[in-house]
Amino acid sequence: MGQRTADRTIVPTRPGDLLRFAAVGSVDDGKSTLIGRLLHDTRQLFDDQLAAVGAASRRRGAGDLDLSFVTDGLRAEREQGITIDVAYRYAATPRRSFVIADCPGHVQYTRNMATGASTADLALVVVDATTGLREQTRRHVCIASLLGVGTLVVVANKMDRVAWDPDAHGRVVTEVEELAETLGLSVAAVVPASALLGDNVAVRSAATPWYQGPTVLDALEEAPAGVWSGAGGSRLAVQWVIRRPGGGRAYAGMVTGGPMRPGDAVAVLPSGQVATITGLSTADGPLERAAPGRSVAVELSDDLDVGRGDLLAAGDEPPTVTRNVEATVCWFASAPLHAGDRFHVKHTTRVTRGTIDTVIERVDMGSLHRQPATSLTENDIGTVRLTTADPLVVDPYRDNRVTGSFVLVDPATHATVGAGMVTRPVATEPDGLPAL
Amino acid sequence: MTSTLDPSAPGGWRHRAGGLDRPGDEDGADHLDLLESHAIFVLREVAAECERPVLLFSGGKDSAVLLRLAEKAFSPGRLPFPVLHVDTGHNFPEVLAFRDRRMAELGEELLVASVQDAIDQGRVPDPGPGGSRNRLQSAVLLEAIARHRFDACFGGGRRDEDKARAKERVLSFRNALGQWDPKRQRPELWNLYWGRVLPGEHVRAFPLSDWTELDVWRYVAREALELPSLYYAHPRRVVERDGMLLAVSEHVEPRPGERERVETVRFRTVGDATCTGAVRSEASDAIAVVAEVAASTVSERGATRADDRVSDSAMEDRKREGYF
Numbered sequence: 001m002g003q004r005t006a007d008r009t010i011v012p013t014r015p016g017d018l019l020r021f022a023a024v025g026s027v028d029d030g031k032s033t034l035i036g037r038l039l040h041d042t043r044q045l046f047d048d049q050l051a052a053v054g055a056a057s058r059r060r061g062a063g064d065l066d067l068s069f070v071t072d073g074l075r076a077e078r079e080q081g082i083t084i085d086v087a088y089r090y091a092a093t094p095r096r097s098f099v100i101a102d103c104p105g106h107v108q109y110t111r112n113m114a115t116g117a118s119t120a121d122l123a124l125v126v127v128d129a130t131t132g133l134r135e136q137t138r139r140h141v142c143i144a145s146l147l148g149v150g151t152l153v154v155v156a157n158k159m160d161r162v163a164w165d166p167d168a169h170g171r172v173v174t175e176v177e178e179l180a181e182t183l184g185l186s187v188a189a190v191v192p193a194s195a196l197l198g199d200n201v202a203v204r205s206a207a208t209p210w211y212q213g214p215t216v217l218d219a220l221e222e223a224p225a226g227v228w229s230g231a232g233g234s235r236l237a238v239q240w241v242i243r244r245p246g247g248g249r250a251y252a253g254m255v256t257g258g259p260m261r262p263g264d265a266v267a268v269l270p271s272g273q274v275a276t277i278t279g280l281s282t283a284d285g286p287l288e289r290a291a292p293g294r295s296v297a298v299e300l301s302d303d304l305d306v307g308r309g310d311l312l313a314a315g316d317e318p319p320t321v322t323r324n325v326e327a328t329v330c331w332f333a334s335a336p337l338h339a340g341d342r343f344h345v346k347h348t349t350r351v352t353r354g355t356i357d358t359v360i361e362r363v364d365m366g367s368l369h370r371q372p373a374t375s376l377t378e379n380d381i382g383t384v385r386l387t388t389a390d391p392l393v394v395d396p397y398r399d400n401r402v403t404g405s406f407v408l409v410d411p412a413t414h415a416t417v418g419a420g421m422v423t424r425p426v427a428t429e430p431d432g433l434p435a436l
Numbered sequence: 437m438t439s440t441l442d443p444s445a446p447g448g449w450r451h452r453a454g455g456l457d458r459p460g461d462e463d464g465a466d467h468l469d470l471l472e473s474h475a476i477f478v479l480r481e482v483a484a485e486c487e488r489p490v491l492l493f494s495g496g497k498d499s500a501v502l503l504r505l506a507e508k509a510f511s512p513g514r515l516p517f518p519v520l521h522v523d524t525g526h527n528f529p530e531v532l533a534f535r536d537r538r539m540a541e542l543g544e545e546l547l548v549a550s551v552q553d554a555i556d557q558g559r560v561p562d563p564g565p566g567g568s569r570n571r572l573q574s575a576v577l578l579e580a581i582a583r584h585r586f587d588a589c590f591g592g593g594r595r596d597e598d599k600a601r602a603k604e605r606v607l608s609f610r611n612a613l614g615q616w617d618p619k620r621q622r623p624e625l626w627n628l629y630w631g632r633v634l635p636g637e638h639v640r641a642f643p644l645s646d647w648t649e650l651d652v653w654r655y656v657a658r659e660a661l662e663l664p665s666l667y668y669a670h671p672r673r674v675v676e677r678d679g680m681l682l683a684v685s686e687h688v689e690p691r692p693g694e695r696e697r698v699e700t701v702r703f704r705t706v707g708d709a710t711c712t713g714a715v716r717s718e719a720s721d722a723i724a725v726v727a728e729v730a731a732s733t734v735s736e737r738g739a740t741r742a743d744d745r746v747s748d749s750a751m752e753d754r755k756r757e758g759y760f
Contacts, residue, residue, distance in 0.1 A: 018467060048738030073599025074618050075749045085621055087602045088595045090648050097467070099646060111623040115605075118625040239480040242513055252509070254477045254627070283508035295473040295480075295509075308484055332623050346628050349484070407628045414632050419625045 019225050020099040021153075022086075022117040024144055025126035026136035027105035030157045032083050034126055034195035035102045036067025038216065041202035044091045045070065067195070071102040084109055086116035095221040107136055110143070110379040111332035114419055117144045118405075122151045122188075122223050124216070125176075129156040129168045129192070133175045139365045143381065145183040146328055146421060148401055152180060153188045153219040160194040164207040168192075182368050189219040232395045233315015234258040234292075235403050237348035238308055242297055250279070250297035251306055253349065255290045256402040257395075258315065260298070262288070266312040268304055269393040270321040275300040277314075309350035311393040311403070319395045319403055320425035323388050326360070328397075331376040333410070333417040337384070338375045343417070345388055347406035352390040354408070359384050385426065397421035468655055472505065475643035477627060478606060479509040479590065482641045485631040486588035489517040489641075490547070492577075492760060495531040496706040497663050498592030498644060500538070501652055504661055505643060506590070507542065518545045520589075522577045524569040525552035526687045526709040534664040549580035565687070568711040574758040578614040581638055588631055590641045591760045596648045597737055600752035606645045612636035614758035640760070649704075649736045650729050657722035668725070669702045669717045680713030680740065704729075704740045713740040 023031045036053075039045050045053075049070070057066035060078060071087035072078055083104040091098045101116030117123065123144040127133055141152065156172040159165075169192040180187045191200050192208050193216060199205030202217040214222065240252040264277045279299035280287045290296045298312060306312075313319050331337045337359065345354035362373035362382035376382045397404030408418035482489055491506055493499045506515055521535060539546045551569050554560045559579070560572045581589065595602045605624045610616060612634075622630075631639050644652070656663060666672075673684040675694040681701055682688045687709045690696045701714035702725070719725040737751075751759075 018470075046735040046738060047733045048735050052738075071599070071602070073602055074752060076619060084619055085603045087599070088646070089602065090596055090646070112621070115623050115625055239477070240484055240510070242510065245512055252480055254473060283511040293470050293473055295476040344632075346630060349481070351485075401626065405626050405628065407623075407625060407630065409630055409632075414630065414634060414637075416623045416625075416630055419623065 017096045017225070018099065019096055019122060019220065019223065020101070020120050021122040021124050021220065022101040022103050022113075022120035022144065022149070023124045023126060024103050024113060024117065024137075024140040025105055026128070026134040026140070027082060029105065029126045029128040029134075029137070030068075030195045031105060031126045032068035032071050032087075032102055033066075034124075034155060034157065034193075034201065034216070035089065035100060036070035037195045037198055037201045039070055039089060039091060040067055041198055042091065042093055042217065044089075082106060085112045093217070093221060096225070098220065103140070105136060105140075107139070107379055110139065110330075113140060114143055114147065114330050114332075117147050117149060118419070120144070120147075120149055121225055122153060122220075123149045124220070125152050125154045126157050126195075127154060127172050127176070129159050129172055130161050132171055133179065135365050138179060138368060139379070139381075141179055141185070142183060142363060142365065142368060143330060145185055146330070146381065148397065149185075151186050151188055151223055152176070153216065153223060154190040155195070155216055156190055156192045157195050159192045159208070160197055160199065164192070166192075166210045169211070179368075188223050189213050191216050191219060232257055232317045232319060232399045232403075233313065234260045234264070235314075235319065235395070235400065236260065236296075236298060236312045237350070237402070238306060238310045238312065239349050241307060248299065249306075250281070250299050251310075251312065252295070252297045253312075254293065254295050254402075256292050257400045258292065260290045260296070260314065264314045266300070266314045267318055268300075268306055269311045269313055269319065270391045271305070271310070272321075273302070273304050275302045275304060277301075309348070311348060313393070319393045319400075321391050321393050322425045323391050324357075324385065324426035325388075325392065325394060325420075325422045326383060326385050326424040326426055327406070327420040327422050329376065329382055329384050329408070329421075330419045331378065331380050331382070331417070332419070333415075334378050336375045336377045337380075337382075337418065342411065344409040344411050344414075345386070345392075345406050346409060347392050347394070348403060350390070350392065352388045352392070353411075354386050354388040357385040357387050383423065384420075386420070394422045394425050396423060396425070468651065468658060471647055471651055472508075472655070474627075474646065475502075475505045476509040478629065478641060478643040479506050481629050482588050482590065482607070482631045482639075483510070483516045485629075486639070488584065488586050489588035489590065490520045490581075490584065490586045491515070491517055491590040492592070493519045493521055493535065493546075494592075494706065495521070495535040495538075495664060496592065497652055497656065497667060498594065500534075500661060500663055501647075501655055502590060502592045502644060503538065503542075504659060515542070515544050517590075518547050520547040520549060520580060522549045522573045522580070523551060524573060524708045525550065525555075526569055528664070528666055528683070528685075528703075528706065528709055530664040530666045531706055534662070538662075547580070547584070549576050551576050554579070568708050570708050570711055571754060571757070571759075573708075573760070574614075574754065577760070578758045581614065582636075587633055587638045588641055589638060590643065592644055593640075593642045593760060594644050594647050594649070594652070598751040600749065600755055604642065604645070604755075606642055607631055608640045608642065609633070610638050610640060610758065614638075616640075616755045616758075618752065618756070650726065653722060653726045653729050657726055661722075663722075664706065666703045666706065669700050669720045671698050672701050672714065673697070674699050674701060674714060681715070682713055683709065685709055704736050715740065
């Protein structure tokens, strides 16, 4: 590939040209150094930023230019040489633009990694080739997979430390393929690289004549951008009711799952009333079609009682209205999660109360098998059954990232303590509803 | 360079990358439209969930964009929250004039929290006539938050501005003392923003989190947004200090050894006049600024903000104390 001509002057503007990826993997395997290297070698860093990184490196005795300092921007991170929270960086090459979430590797900061991965299309998995995959690497890949990230670009890092031994790369390839098969993920590439020296990051290395695959940058530029096309149809959760001068109301929210058009029939859920979209607009005027990700105002044919928290749904596969869901939960709090625990539940634009009926199982991070469990401890991933005070309007998470996700919030502190992904709406029995 | 701007393209500024002109999708929705949509989503969520939000408006370009987005989010209705200016008293007159013109246009209420009043009344220490009032803004802002019992403050902060900001959530929690604890940020997954807090606490909401400086300028160009005139090239009396061009004014006088001269400059950021530098520029409109920003080799804050040069973690330290 040779020299790159990338810099900030080239900013693709098409949605398809944007790739959001999260750098994940275990602590000390070199994620931040890799992201720093990628930004440095594609000339995304400003002169003053580079000078500041150099000065900080020398001050902390980390050589002339420790590229991990590009994203490890907190004082504590530089002091401890670790990443505590996600750093977001923005980059553009001639081929596409990127939103990069550099995630922390420590197990105690798994909640921050999940934050970074929840909006990613792709995971850039950094593995130390001298040690292979660690439990924390598996945990991260597992979380990314549950969050809906379908594609991995894997970096077998620190290859300079094993004298560019093809067998070390081969061992990472074998482990990654096994993991990807277990989780049903696709692997775009396993790149033998050195983030420290820059080999095979943005520039092809002379040290790996035995490797024919892409560099890290090539792989990121070529990977499919993760456009989430919902299987269920178009949805819009009402955020705000806009009153038009002279009467009439419009329902403001963001389109998800599929495009919305005037003339579409929609169900207003949970009430089940039906109406036709008569107008679709932004403050700049009417739209003939609104793609997922657009914030719009919708006008309906009938004067219905619609408010914040209601969901407008079009298409042949309506979402389920239910007070009971089975969900995969990432648990972030230091106190364990048990049956009977109560929370605020935020799902789309609806906030209600919820209680955990049962903890069904948890994922063992060593084997990635699900095992029966009665509680989840901090950073565990498991399956629970949740009952809510008000009905939710849900799609399975695999069909729609927006209508399939919720967060659990501690009512005493208002801290977010869990992230849930609906695996299965459970039919609500008319009589046997648990009291809240 | 293989990038050209094509102003005739529908839906705003379209780029040709590598000689390939990518066709628009059916919506004509581009990256700016999606950034706009996300920002509007955040504005509506916070307005709906929080009891007493407020929008912080400095008259700078980021808050001008934020104010326009707020207008769009609730149009044709009024803003469901007031607008607050934390006034350092070290203002550029063009910025105050712009602020007042914009508020009159909107017909909205403007609250002013004055650093000068706080100094006069002895509530904050006086840093002296030439001293920066940057840090004092935090104390005055927190006072205003407590007085009005605001539980959410919209700000124009962007993650590409600074390495500490790059770490911050879209809804960033502040404890009862107004402090940010970067080591204990709350998880924030998907677009599920939680704005409710306990009494005395608040959140800072940053709808422009994922915008870059270039995105802001492309948006200003596309929307033909008015900004204070000092964002565009103009002749100005300046002195060079610490490698920055400071505008000579009642707040900044040449010191011994400094030579006042007139240069053609513009401002990349607008803050306290005593610590905001100008850059040499011929860019006289937003389209020219887009080209200039795209080709710049120095970051926005690196070029213009003395307050960030105090130490390597200056922004993090100010944010911990309650800064914007």
